[in-house]
Amino acid sequence: WWADERSRGTPEAAAVAKAAETLRTTDVPVAFPTETVYGLGADATRSDAVQGIYKAKQRPSDNPLIVHVDSLDMLQRILNPSEETYPDAAASEQSLIPPIYQPLIAKFWPGPLTIILPNPPNSVLAKEVTSNLSTFGVRMPSSPFARLLIHVADRPLAAPSANASTKPSPTAAQHVYHDLNGRIDLILDGGPCGVGVESTVVDGLSNPPAILRPGGVGLEELRQCPGWENVVIGYHDGSLDVKEAPRAPGMKYRHYSPRAxxxxxxxxxxxxxxxxxxxxxxxxxxxxxxxxxxxxxxxxxxxxxxxxxxxxxxxxxxxxxxxxxxxxxxxxxxxxxxxxxxxxxxxxxxxxxxxxxxxxxxxxxxxxxxxxxxxxxxxxxxxxxxxxxxxxxxxxxxxxxxxxxxxxx
Ligand code: TXA
Ligand code: MG
The missing domain is CATH 3.40.50.11030 (Threonylcarbamoyl-AMP synthase, C-terminal domain)
Structure with a gap:
């Protein structure tokens, strides 16, 4: 669509271009639609830009953010910043993505699944993205609007949900406006979100692999992937008798609460x-x-x-x-x-x-x-x-x- 002559000069194209420009040149985050919930995005490679997210949301900064990519090529460039391009990245021999994730990527990307990867020593990601963890979470959203924005900005976008901290996640542009009006300059309105709850966060670096947050991809679907048959539940929300501290730092906060x-x-x-x-x-x-x-x-x-x-x-x-x-x-x-x-x-x-x-x-x-x-x-x-x-x-x-x-x- 973006490459198509006919899209030039349309209000949609202008909005995406403006949002991408804002992401590249300012430290004010941009709200954008994904298939799960609206995200509050910033250039994941610039500290000042990422700090802008925490400021707008009033979110505790020990809570790491999910990185959003438009392609496997963009992900490979995060994993090895010195290489220029990675042809056929996921399947290739030189892929830096651990093999355990390959079936998940093949089946669920683009889509509501976040995977945890080791953050390379010379990482291009701002330290505020990972809150000093040695890993980072990444997903490729299925919303074409989201992927187009990432593509045009040509940056991986760090993005939590675009609500004020502790409020229910936004599934429409109006929800973002309600929470963040006056704190951000731009909301891309892509209509209501199709999934409505956030992505599933999985950790395949641990043995057995674990679900750190339940979300848009269900347990049964995960279990059907080779290597994920014995995936364990690594979160607790009162449904299970788990005593461990939550492994996804975000899971320990009060969340999703309306005023009522x-x-x-x-x-x-x-x-x-x-x-x-x-x-x-x-x-x-x-x-x-x-x-x-x-x-x-x-x-x-x-x-x-x-x-x-x-x-x-x-x-x-x-x-x-x-x-x-x-x-x-x-x-x-x-x-x-x-x-x-x-x-x-x-x-x-x-x-x-x-x-x-x-x-x-x-x-x-x-x-x-x-x-x-x-x-x-x-x-x-x-x-x-x-x-x-x-x-x-x-x-x-x-x-x-x-x-x-x-x-x-
Ligand atoms: O659907 C989604 O994932 C939405 C949309 C905007 O993409 N994003 C979202 O981001 O829900 P956020 O920041 O609200 O939630 C991120 C979750 C938190 O529970 C956080 O603790 C966990 O992912 N997380 C991020 N990086 C992590 C890491 N390196 N290790 C463990 N958990 C991590
Ligand atoms: Mg959230």
């Missing part, structure tokens, strides 16, 4: 126990009035009679505001102190994510952000089973990090 309190229900929880929990929350509340949000996935809609073939992952604030409160939650509750009944709910906003795991992942962060923008105080979320070997592990991982309470009813 998030209460996560284990999959299969009955709406009656949800109602009980709501009643209890309200009785204990000094305020006595709440707007609440219900983010539902597979079962609640059925029980509540709301699942009339409706499947959607992108709801707007306006759409939600025209939706009726669910009667189930309109029951009067007794005031914990006086014992007198009071009706305390103002509105219940119903946010269905659909039931297939792809639409749940795609809509998750957007749901939390939309409900936040309406001003709900508590968001009740219907969890899903996370042992299917697919995107569900990433969905539940993000939810566990966003939630203040997890209910196993």
């Amino acid at each position: 309190k998030v209460v996560l229900f284990e999959p299969g929880s009955n709406p009656e126990s949800v109602a009980n929990r709501v009643r209890k929350d309200l009785q204990n509340s000094a305020v006595g009035a709440h707007n609440i949000g219900i983010v539902r996935t597979r079962n609640w809609g059925k029980y509540l009679g709301l699942n009339k073939g409706y499947e959607s992952s992108e709801r707007t604030r306006e759409e939600l505001e025209t939706k009726k409160a669910l009667d189930l939650f309109k029951m009067p509750v007794e005031d914990a102190c006086s014992g007198s009944p009071k009706t305390i709910l103002k509105e219940v906003y119903d946010y269905p994510l659909g039931s297939d795991v792809e639409s749940i992942a795609r809509g998750l962060f957007s749901a939390l952000r939309t409900l936040d923008s309406i001003g709900v105080e508590i968001i009740y979320v219907e969890g899903i089973a996370d042992d299917e070997g697919d995107l569900s592990a990433a969905v539940m991982n993000r939810l566990r990090k966003a939630a203040e309470a997890e209910i196993k009813a």
